[in-house]
């Protein structure tokens with residue numbers, strides 16, 4: 001059934017939810033009754049004590065968490081102490097099942113009665129949709145009880161959104177199913193959230209990101225471009241011969257000189273070549289594709305955007321998460337400022353109707369997360385026949401098993417020009433070999449591979465520390481570290497959404513102004529959380545993998561891996577949220593030998609490649625794990641170079657290395673990973 005987006009558009013945007021900090025009452029100690037919204041609650045003293053004793057590290061209960069039990073009035077105390085503590089156990093594609101939580105679930109003992117509820121209004125599940133593209137369903141009725149109604153979480157292995165786009169039957173959301181008469185049996189509730197419009201003032205559009213003391217050191221990074229007829233690199237933006245407006249925008253953005261990925265990437269794109277580019281986190285990949293694309297549009301016959309029932313963009317950019325695609329859109333808007341080019345963004349968790357209206361106003365550069373993008377294309381609002389550029393940011397993620405079917409659908413199921421007739425650009429800081437081979441399917445055979453630094457290597461500006469901390473000591477260690485850090489902006493990564501909620505609540509209780517972002521939070525809440533973190537209102541952000549890639553937040557000085565990720569690529573992306581654009585940053589990771597052995601060897605490799613101290617105990621664990629390979633758990637080989645170079649590929653394959661000592665990009669490095 002077609003979505004009634006006209007009707008939907010008229011709906012009132014929902015109220016802004018206060019941050020954890022506010023809800024925690026850190027400014028005005030409360031908190032009975034503060035359950036409108038979704039955040040933390042202080043339970044009454046005795047209840048808190050009880051909870052601490054009995055439930056240890058869990059939150060949620062079967063009947064009344066966050067006031068659910070006191071239905072209708074919104075005056076819950078955070079916990080119903082009579083309940084048994086039950087969580088949903090969430091498989092990949094929905095259908096919650098309830099399970100009693102075991103005390104080791106979170107890994108420490110005392111909770112101080114700090115509870116956490118998620119939007120329990122009037123005793124009923126709010127049932128508010130999470131994603132217009134069917135990628136999830138908020139845990140609106142809390143983590144406890146009622147799991148049969150609150151089930152369906154979006155996410156690839158529970159981590160990301162925009163998965164249930166319909167092209168991947170295994171991951172399709174159940175509400176997509178239709179009965180024998182073609183009626184949708186489980187119609188997803190409509191999403192009404194309309195994000196605030198982006199800033200109009202020039203000062204906000206161009207607010208420059210402060211480059212750091214190591215920005216000039218980018219010039220020393222080793223660069224390898226492989227493939228035939230490689231265009232010469234530029235040394236300055238002037239050498240790119242971009243149009244006047246673009247040059248003006250570049251200087252308004254505070255860009256004085258290009259970073260290596262821009263020096264090499266810009267001329268490659270301007271030369272009309274397909275490109276797979278791998279450069280360290282925070283080194284300017286976004287501008288490396290946006291600037292030459294916008295220049296090519298300006299040089300060509302791009303039509304001024306105008307209202308049309310069918311929009312035919314010249315550029316399609318996809319990225320795996322909503323916040324990231326929004327960030328790319330804002331960059332596109334910045335660089336195209338003052339031109340006729342109109343970028344538009346579409347992503348899940350927001351009103352589809354609103355976004356379609358935006359698209360219909362005119363759209364040259366369409367930025368989207370896969371699910372929402374395919375949704376809008378399938379609705380016949382966007383035609384792809386005029387696409388000249390297809391960009392996959394975080395390309396290795398876009399082509400792994402979660403998103404790959406959507407990407408194939410994007411290039412085959414509609415009227416997207418064939419790879420011979422479009423330019424395809426892929427960017428990431430990591431590019432496993434297996435994914436590179438798959439990526440080649442989407443590109444012309446003569447694509448160029450650009451490696452800045454080591455493919456998959458950690459950013460050298462991040463000081464990495466690994467601490468051996470068992471799960472029961474993690475929270476105390478975190479408190480100790482945060483106490484030393486003070487108010488410096490810190491991202492804390494955890495492995496599950498519920499842990500993100502819980503830890504954020506706990507930190508608020510401990511007087512660290514904290515917020516959280518993960519795939520079960522509503523989009524409005526996610527954007528609010530990021531806003532509070534960006535502004536410094538909440539200098540601590542607890543996040544799941546949804547925030548690991550691409551997010552460019554100024555002044556993030558610390559990343560803490562409360563839980564180490566299961567893959568080294570994810571580690572590299574996470575710690576890359578700090579140490580960006582020549583700034584220095586610090587990453588501290590808690591290594592628990594009960595759970596993290598699988599990453600020990602690759603971690604040692606990444607640390608030593610980045611000239612970081614490798615603790616002896618970690619080397620010992622890595623050695624003990626001998627026999628496990630450098631393959632990550634998904635079976636991907638951690639690549640060091642263009643995959644075409646090894647494995648008996650093209651023997652005449654040419655490559656030039658700029659500023660390279662002989663050891664770089666050679667067999668030595670590659671062998672080390674096999």
Ligand SMILES: Nc1ncnc2c1ncn2[C@@H]1O[C@H](COP(=O)(O)OP(=O)(O)OP(=O)(O)O)[C@@H](O)[C@H]1O
Pocket residue numbers: 209211254255256257258259262279280281282283284285286287428429549550551552576580581
């Ligand atoms: N030439 C430049 N001069 C000054 N600042 C720059 C330049 N290029 C990029 N930046 C800024 O550096 C920051 C990081 O850039 P960007 O987000 O594109 O990095 P990235 O390589 O895509 O990182 P990630 O791998 O995490 O996605 C941005 O704030 C961007 O505006």
